[in-house]
Amino acid sequence: MSTKGIINIECPHCGDCFDADFWTVVRGDSDAYLKDLIISGEFDLLACPKCSAVFSHEEPFLYLDPRLELLVFVMPENYLPEKEKWLAKMKEDYAALGSAGLGGILEGVKPEYFFGVGELSAKLARDRDMEEESEVLSFLAVDNKFKTARVKAGEARRRDLPFCLPYSGKAPLRNGALSAVKKLLSVNDALPRLKNLLNELEALSGEEIPFITRKLPQFSGPEK
Numbered sequence: 001m002s003t004k005g006i007i008n009i010e011c012p013h014c015g016d017c018f019d020a021d022f023w024t025v026v027r028g029d030s031d032a033y034l035k036d037l038i039i040s041g042e043f044d045l046l047a048c049p050k051c052s053a054v055f056s057h058e059e060p061f062l063y064l065d066p067r068l069e070l071l072v073f074v075m076p077e078n079y080l081p082e083k084e085k086w087l088a089k090m091k092e093d094y095a096a097l098g099s100a101g102l103g104g105i106l107e108g109v110k111p112e113y114f115f116g117v118g119e120l121s122a123k124l125a126r127d128r129d130m131e132e133e134s135e136v137l138s139f140l141a142v143d144n145k146f147k148t149a150r151v152k153a154g155e156a157r158r159r160d161l162p163f164c165l166p167y168s169g170k171a172p173l174r175n176g177a178l179s180a181v182k183k184l185l186s187v188n189d190a191l192p193r194l195k196n197l198l199n200e201l202e203a204l205s206g207e208e209i210p211f212i213t214r215k216l217p218q219f220s221g222p223e224k
């Protein structure tokens with residue numbers, strides 16, 4: 001669940017003060033609405049209850065999406081002049097999070113530190129594009145009686161791959177994945193990341209596929 005706090009804000013237009021809600025933790029995996037606001041650039045917008053002026057106001061928050069391996073500390077852009085100080089503070093917060101555990105959901109996830117929600121917005125927009133392609137791919141895989149395994153999110157971003165890998169056979173191994181990918185490319189050649197997947201699989205020397213994860217449930221199409 002996402003969590004929020006309340007902060008007293010002074011309207012830059014009329015000077016009126018009012019209490020505004022701010023998200024302190026955003027769970028991208030369970031709050032699609034907030035994720036949409038971040039992508040569309042509306043996340044920081046406030047409307048003054050007195051004069052109705054709309055203005056942006058950033059507060060620090062934490063963005064979490066364990067499924068997509070995201071743990072992002074987002075500081076307001078205007079903290080940049082004191083970047084080192086805030087980086088140290090965020091790293092301290094991260095160390096505190098580690099001891100609290102978060103139920104182990106973020107084990108192995110590398111924290112990222114952003115200044116300004118714009119940086120996060122760009123990242124999530126690209127992720128969305130990757131997710132959409134992955135959903136099409138997973139439907140296509142099911143239609144063709146293939147199973148799907150999950151590609152590690154960080155690896156998918158780095159190599160520009162779909163978040164899922166189709167395969168035939170009992171376990172996701174190179175040969176079964178290669179034949180599934182080739183078959184799916186023959187029925188749909190409009191999935192650029194599937195072509196990247198073919199190249200990555202062809203480049204592997206053994207049967208093990210290093211960029212998939214068995215920690216999470218298998219990829220199963222739309223998860224909204």
Ligand SMILES: [Zn+2]
Binds near residue numbers: 011015048051052053
């Ligand atoms: Zn106002």
